[in-house]
Amino acid sequence: xxxxxxxxxxxxxxxxxxxxxxxxxxxxxxxxxxxxxxxxxxxxxxxxxxxxxxxxxxxxxxxxxxxxxxxxxxxxxxxxxxxxxxxxxxxxxxxxxxxxxxxxxxxxxxxxxxxxxxx
Amino acid sequence: xxxxxxxxxxxxxxxxxxxxxxxxxxxxxxxxxxxxxxxxxxxxxxxxxxxxxxxxxxxxxxxxxxxxxxxxxxxxxxxxxxxxxxxxxxxxxxxxxxxxxxxxxxxxxxxxxxxxxxx
DNA sequence: ACTATTGTGTTAGTGAACTAATACACTTTT
DNA sequence: AAAAGTGTATTAGTTCACTAACACAATAGT
Numbered sequence: 504x505x506x507x508x509x510x511x512x513x514x515x516x517x518x519x520x521x522x523x524x525x526x527x528x529x530x531x532x533x534x535x536x537x538x539x540x541x542x543x544x545x546x547x548x549x550x551x552x553x554x555x556x557x558x559x560x561x562x563x564x565x566x567x568x569x570x571x572x573x574x575x576x577x578x579x580x581x582x583x584x585x586x587x588x589x590x591x592x593x594x595x596x597x598x599x600x601x602x603x604x605x606x607x608x609x610x611x612x613x614x615x616x617x618x619x620x621x622x
Numbered sequence: 623x624x625x626x627x628x629x630x631x632x633x634x635x636x637x638x639x640x641x642x643x644x645x646x647x648x649x650x651x652x653x654x655x656x657x658x659x660x661x662x663x664x665x666x667x668x669x670x671x672x673x674x675x676x677x678x679x680x681x682x683x684x685x686x687x688x689x690x691x692x693x694x695x696x697x698x699x700x701x702x703x704x705x706x707x708x709x710x711x712x713x714x715x716x717x718x719x720x721x722x723x724x725x726x727x728x729x730x731x732x733x734x735x736x737x738x739x740x741x
Numbered sequence: 742a743c744t745a746t747t748g749t750g751t752t753a754g755t756g757a758a759c760t761a762a763t764a765c766a767c768t769t770t771t
Numbered sequence: 772a773a774a775a776g777t778g779t780a781t782t783a784g785t786t787c788a789c790t791a792a793c794a795c796a797a798t799a800g801t
Contacts, residue, residue: 507724513758524726539777550760555779572768572777591725596739599718605626606710607643610741617736620715622729632788658747669790674749691747691798 504530504538506547514549518557520591523566526577526584537567537575623649623657625666633668637676639710642685645696645703656686656694 504525508517525531537543540558544551558575561567565583569575578584603613623644627636644650656662659677663670677694680686684702688694697703722732 515758520725524724528726540779541777552761553759556759558778569778570768571766571779574768574777588725592722592727592735595718595721595725596735597741599714600739600741602714603711605643606639606707606714607647608711610739614736614739616711616715617733620719620729620733622716622719634788659749660747671791672789675789677748688748689798690749690796693747693798 504546508547508549514553515557515560518547518549518554519560520588522557522561523584523588523591526566526581527588531577533577533579533581535577536573537577539574623665625668627666627668633672634676634679637666637668637673638679639707641676641680642703642707642710645685645700646707650696652696652698652700654696655692656696658693 504521506518506521508514522531522537531537537558538546540551540554544554547554558567558569562569564587565578565580566587567575568578600610600613603616604610608616623640625637625640627633641650641656650656656677657665659670659673663673666673677686677688681688683706684697684699685706686694687697719729719732722735723729727735
């Protein structure tokens with residue numbers, strides 16, 4: 504899997520998010536083995552400890568599980584991953600609205616601004 | 623002026639943004655004197671050095687100017703402040719779109735999601 | 742003139758989030 | 772059995788953003 508990490512934001516949550524997304528998109532199947540902590544760290548250009556921490560967080564959410572000496576695997580039930588992804592959408596959007604309101608925009612003004620957005 | 627600062631984000635840019643907004647809203651008039659660095663620091667619950675750094679950044683953008691021994695003042699021409707505010711809107715929105723796309727959403731999906739948003 | 746208040750500069754300390762470098766135990770492969 | 776690869780744990784170092792505590796110079800109010 505390929506990583507696109509923003510060096511200016513905390514890496515650990517970014518890794519969590521991208522693994523969640525790959526699972527939700529079906530590009531990582533239930534019980535499929537991930538790259539090892541060391542491999543993924545090299546691939547993502549990040550320290551192995553950071554990957555380890557991210558995977559442990561995902562384990563706590565029942566999105567991954569580990570087998571000592573063998574590797575990390577996608578959980579049998581991927582609903583935790585999709586739920587987390589949806590929660591992230593809401594979270595990021597709420598934060599965006601809060602930020603824009605702090606910059607003097609009303610809810611309706613934000614909606615109009617987004618509607619007219621072209622990238 | 624009253625401050626609403628999010629402890630979890632860098633304080634300096636937040637201070638800059640809020641001063642910009644107050645100027646753009648006309649609640650700080652051209653050549654009006656701000657609270658002193660020390661006063662503002664107490665008011666915002668922040669270290670004086672942080673306020674100092676924020677004001678210096680705003681000075682570099684021609685939004686504020688300082689008079690040694692006297693205080694900080696709003697620039698005669700407030701267009702820099704309103705320009706900065708609009709730039710911030712674009713910047714935050716671009717970042718939001720980038721984040722949501724990294725979480726698997728298309729541009730159109732984001733627009734729909736925002737349209738239906740209720741807080 | 743005196744004093745308080747101002748902007749300004751410097752140095753040191755803190756916490757979070759990583760990086761770096763190991764070491765150890767367990768599996769898998771050979 | 773041996774070697775290589777794995778998860779896991781620990782300790783130390785780094786960077787960034789901010790806090791903390793001053794010191795100094797210029798202005799304003801008395």
